[in-house]
Amino acid sequence: MPVPIDELVTRYKRGVPESLLPLLQEIQAEFGFLNEEAIVTVGLYLNLPASKIYGIATFFDQFRFVSQGRYHLRVCRGTACHMNGSASVLREVEKILKINEGQTTRDGHFSLEAVGCMGACSNGPVININGEFHNAVTSAGIAAIIDQFRKKA
Amino acid sequence: MDDKEILISEVLPGKTVLPDKQTLDRLAVLRHDKIKIPVIYIGSGTCGMVAGAADTISATRKYIEEKKIVADIIEVGCIGLCSFEPMLDVQLPGKARVSFRNIVAENVESLLDDVFNGEIPKENVLAQFPNELHDPWDGVPNIEKLPFFALQHRIVLKHCGRINPGSIEEYIARGGYQTYLKCVNNYTSERICELVDESGLRGRGGGGYATGKKWIMANNTVSDQKYLICNAAESDPGAFMDRAVIEGDPHLLLEGIVIAAYAIGATKAYIYVMADYGLAYNRLRISIDQMKQYGLIGYNVFGSGVDMQILLVKGPGAFVCGEETALIRSIEGKRGMPEPKPPFPAIEGLFKRPTVVNNVETLANVPFILKHGPQKFNVIGTPNSKGTKVFALSGKSMMTGLIEVPMGTTLRDIIFKIAGGIQEGKDFKAVQIGGPSGSCIPVQQLDLQVDYESLWDAGAIMGSGGLVVMDENTCMVDMAKFFMNFLNKESCGKCIPCREGTRRIHEILENITRRPSTESGHDTLERFKGIMQLEGLSEVIRDTSLCGLGQTAPNPLMSALTWFRDEFEEHIFDRKCRAGVCKELRVYYIDVDKCTGCVACLRKCPTNAIVGQPRQPHFIVEDKCIGCGMCFDVCKFVAVMVK
Numbered sequence A: 001m002p003v004p005i006d007e008l009v010t011r012y013k014r015g016v017p018e019s020l021l022p023l024l025q026e027i028q029a030e031f032g033f034l035n036e037e038a039i040v041t042v043g044l045y046l047n048l049p050a051s052k053i054y055g056i057a058t059f060f061d062q063f064r065f066v067s068q069g070r071y072h073l074r075v076c077r078g079t080a081c082h083m084n085g086s087a088s089v090l091r092e093v094e095k096i097l098k099i100n101e102g103q104t105t106r107d108g109h110f111s112l113e114a115v116g117c118m119g120a121c122s123n124g125p126v127i128n129i130n131g132e133f134h135n136a137v138t139s140a141g142i143a144a145i146i147d148q149f150r151k152k153a
Numbered sequence B: 001m002d003d004k005e006i007l008i009s010e011v012l013p014g015k016t017v018l019p020d021k022q023t024l025d026r027l028a029v030l031r032h033d034k035i036k037i038p039v040i041y042i043g044s045g046t047c048g049m050v051a052g053a054a055d056t057i058s059a060t061r062k063y064i065e066e067k068k069i070v071a072d073i074i075e076v077g078c079i080g081l082c083s084f085e086p087m088l089d090v091q092l093p094g095k096a097r098v099s100f101r102n103i104v105a106e107n108v109e110s111l112l113d114d115v116f117n118g119e120i121p122k123e124n125v126l127a128q129f130p131n132e133l134h135d136p137w138d139g140v141p142n143i144e145k146l147p148f149f150a151l152q153h154r155i156v157l158k159h160c161g162r163i164n165p166g167s168i169e170e171y172i173a174r175g176g177y178q179t180y181l182k183c184v185n186n187y188t189s190e191r192i193c194e195l196v197d198e199s200g201l202r203g204r205g206g207g208g209y210a211t212g213k214k215w216i217m218a219n220n221t222v223s224d225q226k227y228l229i230c231n232a233a234e235s236d237p238g239a240f241m242d243r244a245v246i247e248g249d250p251h252l253l254l255e256g257i258v259i260a261a262y263a264i265g266a267t268k269a270y271i272y273v274m275a276d277y278g279l280a281y282n283r284l285r286i287s288i289d290q291m292k293q294y295g296l297i298g299y300n301v302f303g304s305g306v307d308m309q310i311l312l313v314k315g316p317g318a319f320v321c322g323e324e325t326a327l328i329r330s331i332e333g334k335r336g337m338p339e340p341k342p343p344f345p346a347i348e349g350l351f352k353r354p355t356v357v358n359n360v361e362t363l364a365n366v367p368f369i370l371k372h373g374p375q376k377f378n379v380i381g382t383p384n385s386k387g388t389k390v391f392a393l394s395g396k397s398m399m400t401g402l403i404e405v406p407m408g409t410t411l412r413d414i415i416f417k418i419a420g421g422i423q424e425g426k427d428f429k430a431v432q433i434g435g436p437s438g439s440c441i442p443v444q445q446l447d448l449q450v451d452y453e454s455l456w457d458a459g460a461i462m463g464s465g466g467l468v469v470m471d472e473n474t475c476m477v478d479m480a481k482f483f484m485n486f487l488n489k490e491s492c493g494k495c496i497p498c499r500e501g502t503r504r505i506h507e508i509l510e511n512i513t514r515r516p517s518t519e520s521g522h523d524t525l526e527r528f529k530g531i532m533q534l535e536g537l538s539e540v541i542r543d544t545s546l547c548g549l550g551q552t553a554p555n556p557l558m559s560a561l562t563w564f565r566d567e568f569e570e571h572i573f574d575r576k577c578r579a580g581v582c583k584e585l586r587v588y589y590i591d592v593d594k595c596t597g598c599v600a601c602l603r604k605c606p607t608n609a610i611v612g613q614p615r616q617p618h619f620i621v622e623d624k625c626i627g628c629g630m631c632f633d634v635c636k637f638v639a640v641m642v643k
């Protein structure tokens, strides 16, 4: 059971704007994304307009406003992986899942994110599914990997 | 007394009388110089984990449990040889530590069987670590003599991959934190700033500003509170030096941080780590707790009257937040947008108080300087760039990973001696230095020395230390497009030339890598016009942007245009990509002998550009082909070829 937002906010001092980012991070860690309720509650607690919070949250890559899928795919778009063809891998994934980067499939099974270097450059392109790494994926081989997870879902 | 009490009372204060033999023995045990049971070290940095170290660890655990062997398993950081991960080292009592490469879970059993029987299997063995207390193995090379390590000079990475990053005891047993206590007890903050200034240390985060000068400026500013910020944002999409230091030797960084904080009179230090560096964040959290237990931070550290506090901040991720003023804004809970300088953060920074922002690598150099004196440091390197620099090598070189070389090493030495040349014997084309807003260095300039001045003179920047090696199969136009796209996405949007200009450049580059739908006058004209504008546009962006992101944004494009102009022209005039990367410019044809007429490609082709009868060879109508490569992908008989 996630901790309710009203309780989460009380871990931080009321009305201190520096707490905003850590607080949003904690809410996201708890719920997987930021919803409207979270932003409004935080705004009231920290004494900041909700519009301002939304402006700050959308500025940073970390925050999401839709829930993650059961399987969260992260495709490396770092420099080395790009040279090894990560762009076509990403395109292929988008085609297979019928979503764009940053979106979640309608059945909630998959979500997709493009990220910077994951530190496995020698073996690119790298993708990461719920923390599990797959090295040297090709645009041809990606379908099989996704199928595996689709069966599990 | 237990280890902790001995370390606190005997070792940390750095007494001049030598500790008794019993204590020395204990220290040797903590350093793993003397061991009673075998120790197995497994490379478990992020690079190791990606390569499957988690499975290797569990296989090793299972093995020693099943065979009832008493042994220690230590998860170490990255030694720099990322292409050899997962790495597993074994140290038997009295014998030298031997390192094995590419040990995935399946190899563990046979490897450990051999080693515990006193044999070194020939395959996968890499090298041994020389140590005069240990018997060397026969026929195993010395790790320092490997070409990869021979030209390196390791200060920051000295213990990375060798020591247990989760153990403050081992760090102290190797002499750690004594320098910090020496500083707070014996030196004034002015003296430390002077020593660092004398060492010639310059910022490793990109700007190359003299660290000592920055500290003196902050130290001389009077304020009720000052801050030190360690910049571990590292948002360059192809670099991982800072992460490796934190994962492999967190206490070295922490010691640098507390010394720096003391030197500027700050009692609060922040570490700003990217949120997705999970492992690094946890390592720091644990290490800071250990420091608290040892009384190295908190009130009145070791009776010196100095208070010290370290706070961890999770950066919510944005490239521009690596820039110091943007970073400060983001700690304050605002949008991470850069501010004009002056006032410099050292005068007015976090919460309007004097703040020094330093890179991880800069701070990790500090303990060495104060321990051995500035003279030991400033003999390394070139007249204006002292010390060493850590680089993250990636791309098409034989070896990829982390290296640390003295300033002034040539790129040729780095790429051909240390990294072993190019994969698959291909030709070297260029190396990108300085991250996404760095420049590419072509083969003509390979003898360039890496130090701040030489690179600057050659129109490049040191950046934070990413080196991306490109071979003949890399398209320079495509790379320029990639970097432009990245910078455009990461531009914070404050300066219009940067926000809009990078987008326009990206569009122009898209245009020349796209196959025009018609070759009508308008399209061609647009393409040519774009190219003519690129250079002018670049100048405007460079001259009118506020922060380093915009000022350096045109670099990758301009350097590619300087050195690889012919490739750009080929794309525009001949509509050809010689590396075969720009998909839409590829021209496909079908090999009549190989085609079986299976109609797979004919069905897939989105523009009906393929004609032919079933079981008869097919043809591609070039005029209709949009070069999507669909036929190439679906053909099972390798009959579709690129011209």
Ligand SMILES: Cc1cc2nc3c(=O)[nH]c(=O)nc-3n(C[C@H](O)[C@H](O)[C@H](O)COP(=O)(O)O)c2cc1C
Residues within 6 Å of the ligand: B202, B203, B204, B205, B206, B207, B208, B209, B211, B231, B232, B233, B234, B235, B236, B319, B320, B321, B322, B323, B324, B325, B357, B358, B359, B360, B362, B363, B464, B547, B548, B549
């Ligand atoms: C767009 C941009 C991104 C930057 N990213 C980083 C970074 O990821 N890490 C870093 O240490 N410095 C980064 N810097 C440099 C910092 O602004 C700052 O100069 C540096 O942290 C100062 O530390 P140093 O003196 O130890 O180099 C960046 C600068 C710019 C303009």
Ligand code: FES
Residues within 6 Å of the ligand: A076, A077, A078, A079, A080, A081, A082, A116, A117, A118, A119, A120, A121, A124, A125, A126, B237, B238, B394
């Ligand atoms: S660029 Fe993809 S892991 Fe480094």
